[in-house]
Amino acid sequence: MRPSLLLGMLLLVGCSTTKGPLIDLPADGFVNHRAVLNAPGRQFTFNGYLSLNAAGAKRLVIAENFGGVLADVLVKPDGKVFVMKSSAAFPADRIRNYVAADLESVFGTKGGRMTSPEKNHVVLKRFGYSLDIRVLDIKAGPRDAKLFDEAGAEQP
Amino acid sequence: MNRHTFIVVLVSLLALTGRTQQPVPVADPKPFLDDLAKKMASVSTVYLEFTQERVLKLFNEPLTAEGVMLIARPGLIRWENTSPYESILLGNEKSVAQFERNGGKWEKLKIGFPQMLQRVMKQMTLLNQGRLDAMTADYTVSVATGEVAVVNLVPKDANIREMLASLEITLKPDFSATMQVQMNEPNGDYTRIRFRNEKRDAKFPDATFDQTKPMPVATVKETVNRAP
Numbered sequence: 001m002r003p004s005l006l007l008g009m010l011l012l013v014g015c016s017t018t019k020g021p022l023i024d025l026p027a028d029g030f031v032n033h034r035a036v037l038n039a040p041g042r043q044f045t046f047n048g049y050l051s052l053n054a055a056g057a058k059r060l061v062i063a064e065n066f067g068g069v070l071a072d073v074l075v076k077p078d079g080k081v082f083v084m085k086s087s088a089a090f091p092a093d094r095i096r097n098y099v100a101a102d103l104e105s106v107f108g109t110k111g112g113r114m115t116s117p118e119k120n121h122v123v124l125k126r127f128g129y130s131l132d133i134r135v136l137d138i139k140a141g142p143r144d145a146k147l148f149d150e151a152g153a154e155q156p
Numbered sequence: 157m158n159r160h161t162f163i164v165v166l167v168s169l170l171a172l173t174g175r176t177q178q179p180v181p182v183a184d185p186k187p188f189l190d191d192l193a194k195k196m197a198s199v200s201t202v203y204l205e206f207t208q209e210r211v212l213k214l215f216n217e218p219l220t221a222e223g224v225m226l227i228a229r230p231g232l233i234r235w236e237n238t239s240p241y242e243s244i245l246l247g248n249e250k251s252v253a254q255f256e257r258n259g260g261k262w263e264k265l266k267i268g269f270p271q272m273l274q275r276v277m278k279q280m281t282l283l284n285q286g287r288l289d290a291m292t293a294d295y296t297v298s299v300a301t302g303e304v305a306v307v308n309l310v311p312k313d314a315n316i317r318e319m320l321a322s323l324e325i326t327l328k329p330d331f332s333a334t335m336q337v338q339m340n341e342p343n344g345d346y347t348r349i350r351f352r353n354e355k356r357d358a359k360f361p362d363a364t365f366d367q368t369k370p371m372p373v374a375t376v377k378e379t380v381n382r383a384p
Contacts, residue, residue: 033254034241036256043265067210067347147214
């Protein structure tokens with residue numbers, strides 16, 4: 001095989017896009033997960049708490065190792081993003097532009113460059129960073145309606 | 157007195173005598189802090205198992221995690237989550253390290269902001285060594301005593317208070333054990349760390365605090381729990 005053809009195939013494989021979530025999710029439920037954000041030369045760990053409802057809304061709370069909430073975002077079924085809480089580590093624009101997009105890729109239907117090394121383990125590759133997500137627990141069942149209400153969101 | 161009345165009186169008496177008394181604030185916390193520091197000064201190591209409860213108003217149930225914390229003089233600390241995920245934070249007076257269990261293997265991470273983590277780890281070490289006097293530059297310290305002793309720390313920096321309203325440390329009144337630490341946030345959310353099975357002056361295996369290849373926690377637990 002010619003080197004250029006091999007390189008082309010490798011690039012195609014490397015850029016393959018996965019549609020839909022690689023994790024079996026309930027329509028209504030709660031997903032507790034651990035995430036490692038890999039940036040060039042640096043890694044950050046977070047705990048993620050995701051609530052889902054059957055209408056398609058998603059509410060993600062991101063906490064640091066000792067429990068402090070760093071980000072809280074609500075994505076409505078129509079894709080509208082509401083930042084419920086931002087922080088110095090996760091400013092509102094980063095939540096809107098990156099966290100919400102990654103959430104829709106990993107736990108929604110947006111898709112992206114994702115692999116699943118094992119069950120309930122997803123690696124999402126973005127330009128300049130990657131996100132390694134391991135699901136710790138999934139609880140099926142309806143969540144409190146207040147979770148999906150944008151009242152109290154930070155103003156853009 | 158008939159049988160029914162006797163039971164009612166007995167239950168009432170038990171309820172009265174068993175009622176928890178709220179700790180009473182002390183006017184001057186300094187003697188208390190000096191006493192705590194003096195008693196803890198002779199403790200060379202501390203081993204604690206913990207349950208961490210994250211209570212958010214958003215969720216109906218607390219989010220829990222299990223783990224162990226080990227501290228050794230002069231400034232060594234190991235904070236390890238064992239469930240529902242496995243992660244180790246290690247600190248000494250010069251550096252910090254983090255390991256994450258991924259796919260059955262431990263991976264040493266390149267920590268993003270090591271200085272920030274180092275500061276948190278140092279404060280945790282000071283708290284558990286009873287060196288609260290060293291924290292008065294950053295916190296306003298008050299003390300209440302009773303059936304338990306409660307040390308309350310409020311950050312002096314307004315920016316930090318936006319994230320952390322106060323830190324409450326509950327100890328046995330004779331300082332023989334740290335019972336819990338609670339981190340209160342301004343919106344009412346909090347993280348409570350309940351400690352148990354505290355062992356002081358336990359001998360830890362070599363490499364317990366090794367920042368390259370830390371000793372597995374199972375070996376550390378076995379060694380600590382085997383000791384008389």
